Amino acid sequence: MDVMQRSNLLESACLFPPPLGLKLSYGTAGFRADASILQSTMFRMGILAALRSLKTHSVIGLMITASHNKVSDNGVKIADPCGGMLSQHWEPFSDQLANAPDPQTLLLLIVEFVKKENIPFDGAFTAEILLGRDTRPSGESLLEAAKQGVRSIVGAVAHDMGILTTPQLHWMVRARNKGLKATESDYFEQLLSSFRCLMDLIPNESKMDEIEDKLIVDGANGVGGEKLEVIKKMLSGLVIEVHNTGKEGGILNEGVGADFVQKEKVVPHGFGSNHAGIRCASLDGDADRLVYFSVASNSSNKIDLVDGDKILSLFAVFIKEQLSILEGDMKGNNNYKARLGVVQTAYANGASTDYLKHLGLEVVLTPTGVKYLHARAAQYDIGIYFEANGHGTILFSEHYLSWLEAKHTELSSISQGSELQKAALRLLAVSKLINQAVGDALSGLLLVEAILRHMGWSIHNWNELYQDLPSRQLKVKVADRTAVVTANAETVVMSPPGLQEAINSEIAKCIKGRSFVRPSGTEDVVRVYAEASTEEEADSLANSVAELVDRFLGVGST
Known part of the structure; x- marks a missing residue:
């Protein structure tokens, strides 16, 4: 890094001083805080994105968004070359950059990191960053700060992709780095052409008349609703x-959105008894989460929730069916038995896990957090992951997609229109419709709709795949959350000694009882999850385990 580059960085950094006492930590959601204090952070993440681009010789994404938070909150996420989350290896550096107290300290950190990571500044590669923002009023000014950060690295180029959902930007980064076209219109075209393909392949015997033609969607007063208005016209x-x-004047995420619907289990604003029985869906603020619901017929605000666990189950049933058709043909030399895996966290309802295992599927648990789910799903030929909150996707390995393309070509030449050829084509269409970079409510919604029509299922048929076990979640305030150490995907407490044994004793008192505790990633609390065969037992188990945590560690439960 030469003198001109250092001077440029120092001069630019002086324009974006951090607020006194600012302390941020990069997590699954990137950095997140009130928009009024994020100017310096956006500038510095522009620098980080440019450095990441130089290091990887790839296009990198920077998205200004904050999912289900209130409208005044904002945040920033970095999209790595694959379209996924920023490498965990770079997270400590991002924290150091964001929290550097002055321009001189910031420059020193950058110089040291560039040397340590051997990041080239020889001009052989031009750093390229795709930037996007959502509909929050603060987005435009924060975007300008991020652009300044990118441009403070001499020669780096910032491409403003406009107002986008977070998953759209991740998709664009992945597409660009695969050498594909990556505009918003390309995104829409890929989703819609894949959806049309799946619709064209619906079996003749599918009972389409049982499915309500209309879908009503809650857009959370965010960018997803705006983009869905574009999609529906096509x-x-x-x-x-x-x-x-x-x-309509509604406030982002206030009484609306997937997070509100999933947690409160009531209708979002604008829905009521007149929607009873109709298939409804809810996006979150930046359209990376999706849940379905129907308004209960005996209530104006209660709902029958169809959450991420049931979306995962629907996808798994469909994909397993297509694989069974393909693998039923073991003639010839070009055959391959795909390894299909389902990935959940301990928060998945036990009834969903039992259902998936009953189907004969391989089900594994990871610690909470999309980065863990995504990495585990990537180990399969086809890996499906979803959290109950509606965030998830399907991953196809490059090896399996290559085989599938070859198989489809082979089948098209010898058995055009056969069930084998259709099964291969359906799986290829799913791989293009689903967003393999991150969870995407828009692509997920179109896939759900295509599969429901394929199966001939109404939302009520779908919801009856299994009956959720009653569950409860509580928080217990503790002096030091790091005193809780867990193992086995956060399902077993290793420390403090004796706590797990005490939890096991409480679980044994319940029919179908299950409970675990885990330290929060952001608050000095321990989170308690409990489920059992009845509402009363789930409540009792959750309260008993919360009391145990309080006795071992706490300062009072909330």
Whole structure:
């Protein structure tokens, strides 16, 4: 890094001083805070994105967003070359950059990190960053700060991709680095053409008349509702009515959105008894989460929730069916038995895990956090992961996709229109419709709709795949959350000694009882999860385990 580069960095950094006492930590959601204090952070993440681009010789993404938070909150996420999350190896550096108290300290950190990582500044590669923002009013000024950060690295180029959902930007980064076209119109075209392909392949015997033609979607007053309005104009075979687009004056994530619906289990604003029995869906603020629901017929605000666990189950049933068709043909030399895996966290309802195992699927648990789920799913030929909150996707290995393409070509030449050829084509269409970079509510919604029509299922048929066990979640305030050490995907407490044995004793008192505790990643609390065969038992188990945590570690439960 030469003198001109250092001077440029120092001069630019002086324009974005951090607020006194600012302390941020990069997590699954990137950096997240009130928009009013994030100017310096956005500038510095622009620098980090440019350095990451130079290091990887790839296009990197920078997204200004904050999922299900209130409208005044904002945040920033970095998308790595694969379209996924920033490498965990770089997270400590991002923390150091964000929290550097002055320009001189910032420059020193950058110089040391560039040397340590051997990041080239020889001009052989031009750093390219794709930037996106959502509809929050603060987005435009924060975007300008991020651009300044990118440009403070001499020669780096910032491409403003406009207002996007977070998954759209991740998709664009992945596509660019695979040498594909990556504009927003390319995103829409890939989703819609894949959806049309799946619709064209619906079996003749599918009971389409049992499915309500109309889908009503809660857009959370965010960017997802805005983009869905664009998509619905290009759709055929599906009528979408979008509420809470943000244009009606509603406030982002306030009484609306997937997070609200999933946690409160009540209708979002604008929905009521007049929607009883109709298939409804809810996006979160930046459209990376999706849940479905129907308004209960005996209530104006209660819902029958179809959460991420059931979305995962629907996808698993469909993919398993297509694989069974393909693997039923073991003639010839070009055959391959795909390894299909389902990845959940301990928060997945036990009934969903039992259902998936009953189907004969391989089900594994990881610690909480998308980065763990995504990495584990990537180990399969086809890996499906979802959290109950509606965030998830399907991953296809490059090896399996290559085989599938070859198999489809082979089948097209010898048995055009056969069930084998259709099964291969359906799986290829799913791989293009689903966003393999991150969870994407828009692509997920289109896939759900195509599969429901393929199966001939209404939302009620789908919801009856299994009955969720009653569950409860509590928080217990503790003096030191790091005193809790867990293992086995956070399902077993290793420390403090004796706590797990005491929890096991409480679990044994319940029918179908299950409970675990884990330290929060952001608060000085321990989170308690409990489920059992009845509401009363789930409540009792959760309270008993919370009391145990309080006795071992706490300062009072909340």
